[in-house]
Every structure is written in C-alpha cells, then in structure tokens.
Amino acid sequence: MPELPEVETVKNTLAEKITGLSIDAVDILMPKIIRTPSPEEFCRRLAGQTVLALDRRGKYLLVRLSGGLTLVIHLRMTGRLVYTTATALPARYTHVLFHLSNGDQLRFSDMRQFGRISLVENDALPLFPGLKDLGPEPLSANFTREYLQRELRRRRTRLKPLLLDQTFIAGLGNIYADEALHRARLHPQRPASTLSPREAAALYRAIREVLTEGIAGRGTTFRDYVDGTGRRGGFQEKLRVYGRAGQPCRQCGKPVERIRISGRSAYFCPGCQKQ
DNA sequence: AAGAAGTCCTGGGCGC
C-alpha cells in the first residue's frame, strides 16, 4: 500500500527517468481511472506538454508540466506507475499509457482499480479535492512537536484513526501508523487527548523516524508495491508489528496482536504498548 | 461538527 515513503520513492525513481521528456500521446484503457477532466480532454491537453519536475504531497504524486498543468496521481492500494521501454510486455491491469518523447513509456496499472489520475491547472491545485484539506507534511518544518501536542489535546478520537486522518497529518497509512505507535510505545486505542507531553514527544519522534527509515529502505513491499522502475522495496524486513500477528515482538518477545479499530486492522504489541 | 459506516474492487486465504 503506497504510503508516504513509497510515493516518495516512486517520485525519486521516476524523476530521474522522465524529467525533461515530453508526453507525445496518451492511451486510456480504463476511463474511470481519469478523475478529471473527461478522457478526451485529458489526452488532448496533455499531448505535447513537457515534464518539468516531480513532487509529492502526502500520498499524492504531482507531475509538474509545461502549460501551467499538473498531473495529480494517487496510487491508493495497488496502483503502480512504472517507466518502461515501449516493447516491454504490458503488465496485467495496465489502464493508462503515456507515450514519451524518447520512445519509452510511463504505464499506470492497478489491479483493484482504486487509483486515480487527474490533470489540474496549477491555479486550481490549492482547491483540488483531496489536496486542499491535507494536514502538514510530517517530514517538513511545518510539522512541529508543538503542532502535534496541541492537536492531540483537542481530539477526542483514538490514536490509530487519528494518524490515518490525512487532514490531521499527511502521508501515513496503516503500515507506518502501526509502526510509529509501536516505536512510541503507545496503544492504538489510546484517546488522543490523554497523551502526556512526554508521550506526544515520543510519538512525534517515532513518526519522523519511521518515515525517514522507510524512505531509506526504498519503501515497504507488503504485497504489490514497486517503485518507478519496477523494483520492490526493502523496508518490509524492518517492520516490527505490521502484518506480524502471532509472531514475537522484536523488542519484548510477546506475540503481536491484531485488533479492529473503526473497521481497520491494527497491529500492536501488548507488552510494549500498554492501554 | 466530528466521527462512524458504507462504497469501490479483485486476488488470496481459509473453511468445509
């Protein structure tokens, strides 16, 4: 599941390949993947534009183009964006093909068809649904210990759903949220407003640490994730709780537990993360 | 207004 470290890795690997190239043409094999504008307008407006740079905001990949346009791409669960030669055999579930000016291709594939691609004018980006309400970037200077502490105090919800709330903090998903809580030794059910300043500081440190290490590990391939060149991540080897129900905690040896919190699974160690 | 639940989607794991 592409979360912040995975999207950052896709961004970095693709930037190397496609920056400076232009998009000659686009084939849309599954129209619903294009959120906006219409598929026809999407192809027409994209043709001839040059890739200026790649950025990331939360789990959104932003492809900055000439003509004052930005491609906004969300991979959701199983989406992949991979640079290939034109002759490479198309992966299963390939839904959109971008023909590049050097003869190679950028291909979007997605088994579960949850991912979405939009073409947005730069002026409209700050208002774009999904982007406009995103919380702070956890690795930027905007995300401070004070912000986290202040926001935790005024929320009545539990820690796990709060970390998944993209308007609270951008980029965390189920994997890194569980890993951050384990590192901070905090129970996922803990009401956010009950954290002491010391615990809030531990959570702040854990979030930044786990995301930084995730990026250094080139992301987590739990199932489907690959980077912009088709390579798997390496951080799955370093996971302490996510997907490890029944296996011993790497810190204390107690078996990792899996519970459901507001419809989502949460992995935690009952020894390290007391209620 | 905030929080919870429903929706989309398909491969894989499990039970019988």
Next chain:
DNA sequence: TGCGCCCAGGACTTCT
C-alpha cells in the same frame, strides 16, 4: 480438490 465466503484498505460520500 473445489467451491464460495470474506478480507485487505485510502479516500470519498453518506449517515448519525
């Protein structure tokens, strides 16, 4: 062995 049920989950919409 094989069928069918159910689960995984990010963001958006709908409900309470």
